[in-house]
Amino acid sequence: MEAIVSALEEERREAEKLIAKYGKELASxxxxxxxxxxxxxxxxxxxxxxxxxxxxxxxxxxxxxxxxEKRKKQAERAKKIKSLxxxxxxxxDFIRKALRHAYAKSKxxx
Numbered sequence: 001m002e003a004i005v006s007a008l009e010e011e012r013r014e015a016e017k018l019i020a021k022y023g024k025e026l027a028s029x030x031x032x033x034x035x036x037x038x039x040x041x042x043x044x045x046x047x048x049x050x051x052x053x054x055x056x057x058x059x060x061x062x063x064x065x066x067x068x069e070k071r072k073k074q075a076e077r078a079k080k081i082k083s084l085x086x087x088x089x090x091x092x093d094f095i096r097k098a099l100r101h102a103y104a105k106s107k108x109x110x
Contacts, residue, residue: 005102008095015092022085029078034071036063043068 032049045060045068063071 005099008099008102012092012095012099015088015095018088019085019092022081022088025081026078026085029074029081030071031078032058034075036068045071 030047032047035046035048037044037046043063043065045063047058047060049056049058060071
Protein backbone atom coordinates (compact mmCIF):
# COMPACT_ATOMS: atom_id res chain seq x y z
CA MET A 1 0.00 0.00 0.00
CA GLU A 2 2.92 2.34 0.71
CA ALA A 3 4.12 2.06 -2.89
CA ILE A 4 0.72 3.11 -4.18
CA VAL A 5 0.51 6.06 -1.81
CA SER A 6 4.04 7.10 -2.75
CA ALA A 7 3.19 6.96 -6.45
CA LEU A 8 -0.01 8.95 -5.90
CA GLU A 9 1.90 11.60 -3.92
CA GLU A 10 4.39 11.93 -6.78
CA GLU A 11 1.55 12.25 -9.30
CA ARG A 12 -0.08 14.89 -7.06
CA ARG A 13 3.13 16.95 -7.00
CA GLU A 14 3.49 16.68 -10.79
CA ALA A 15 -0.12 17.73 -11.37
CA GLU A 16 0.35 20.74 -9.06
CA LYS A 17 3.50 21.74 -10.98
CA LEU A 18 1.64 21.48 -14.30
CA ILE A 19 -1.24 23.59 -13.02
CA ALA A 20 1.18 26.28 -11.83
CA LYS A 21 3.04 26.19 -15.17
CA TYR A 22 -0.20 26.52 -17.13
CA GLY A 23 -1.32 29.36 -14.86
CA LYS A 24 1.89 31.29 -15.51
CA GLU A 25 1.60 30.78 -19.25
CA LEU A 26 -2.03 31.91 -19.26
CA ALA A 27 -1.05 35.03 -17.32
CA SER A 28 1.46 35.89 -20.05
CA UNK A 29 -1.15 35.57 -22.82
CA UNK A 30 -3.86 38.14 -23.55
CA UNK A 31 -7.13 37.37 -21.78
CA UNK A 32 -10.46 37.20 -23.58
CA UNK A 33 -11.62 36.25 -27.04
CA UNK A 34 -10.05 38.08 -29.96
CA UNK A 35 -12.08 39.04 -33.00
CA UNK A 36 -11.79 41.34 -36.00
CA UNK A 37 -14.27 43.68 -37.61
CA UNK A 38 -13.75 44.94 -41.16
CA UNK A 39 -15.04 48.42 -41.84
CA UNK A 40 -14.36 50.29 -45.05
CA UNK A 41 -11.59 47.92 -46.11
CA UNK A 42 -9.73 48.29 -42.77
CA UNK A 43 -9.47 45.68 -40.03
CA UNK A 44 -10.01 46.56 -36.38
CA UNK A 45 -9.20 44.26 -33.47
CA UNK A 46 -11.33 43.75 -30.38
CA UNK A 47 -11.21 41.57 -27.31
CA UNK A 48 -14.37 40.22 -25.69
CA UNK A 49 -14.11 39.40 -21.98
CA UNK A 50 -16.19 38.86 -18.86
CA UNK A 51 -15.57 40.64 -15.60
CA UNK A 52 -17.62 40.28 -12.43
CA UNK A 53 -20.44 38.60 -14.34
CA UNK A 54 -20.56 41.26 -17.06
CA UNK A 55 -19.45 40.79 -20.65
CA UNK A 56 -17.51 43.58 -22.27
CA UNK A 57 -15.43 44.41 -25.32
CA UNK A 58 -12.20 46.34 -25.59
CA UNK A 59 -11.11 48.04 -28.78
CA UNK A 60 -7.49 47.27 -29.70
CA UNK A 61 -7.19 49.46 -32.77
CA UNK A 62 -6.55 49.17 -36.46
CA UNK A 63 -4.53 46.09 -37.33
CA UNK A 64 -2.61 44.70 -40.23
CA UNK A 65 -2.66 41.04 -41.31
CA UNK A 66 0.50 40.18 -39.33
CA UNK A 67 -0.88 41.55 -36.06
CA UNK A 68 -4.21 39.81 -36.63
CA GLU A 69 -2.47 36.49 -37.25
CA LYS A 70 -0.32 36.95 -34.13
CA ARG A 71 -3.39 37.69 -31.97
CA LYS A 72 -5.27 34.70 -33.39
CA LYS A 73 -2.36 32.38 -32.58
CA GLN A 74 -2.18 33.76 -29.05
CA ALA A 75 -5.92 33.20 -28.61
CA GLU A 76 -5.62 29.61 -29.89
CA ARG A 77 -2.68 28.98 -27.55
CA ALA A 78 -4.63 30.38 -24.57
CA LYS A 79 -7.59 28.14 -25.42
CA LYS A 80 -5.35 25.08 -25.57
CA ILE A 81 -3.59 25.94 -22.30
CA LYS A 82 -6.95 26.47 -20.55
CA SER A 83 -8.05 23.03 -21.72
CA LEU A 84 -4.81 21.42 -20.53
CA UNK A 85 -5.05 23.20 -17.19
CA UNK A 86 -8.62 22.00 -16.71
CA UNK A 87 -7.56 18.42 -17.44
CA UNK A 88 -4.68 18.70 -14.94
CA UNK A 89 -7.07 20.07 -12.31
CA UNK A 90 -9.44 17.15 -12.88
CA UNK A 91 -6.53 14.74 -12.59
CA UNK A 92 -5.41 16.41 -9.35
CA ASP A 93 -8.93 16.14 -7.95
CA PHE A 94 -9.00 12.44 -8.77
CA ILE A 95 -5.56 11.89 -7.20
CA ARG A 96 -6.58 13.71 -4.01
CA LYS A 97 -9.68 11.53 -3.69
CA ALA A 98 -7.57 8.41 -4.22
CA LEU A 99 -5.10 9.57 -1.58
CA ARG A 100 -7.88 10.25 0.94
CA HIS A 101 -9.20 6.76 0.33
CA ALA A 102 -5.73 5.21 0.60
CA TYR A 103 -4.94 7.06 3.84
CA ALA A 104 -8.31 6.09 5.35
CA LYS A 105 -7.78 2.46 4.37
CA SER A 106 -4.24 2.39 5.81
CA LYS A 107 -5.48 3.85 9.14
CA UNK A 108 -8.22 1.19 9.36
CA UNK A 109 -5.78 -1.64 8.77
CA UNK A 110 -3.19 -0.30 11.23
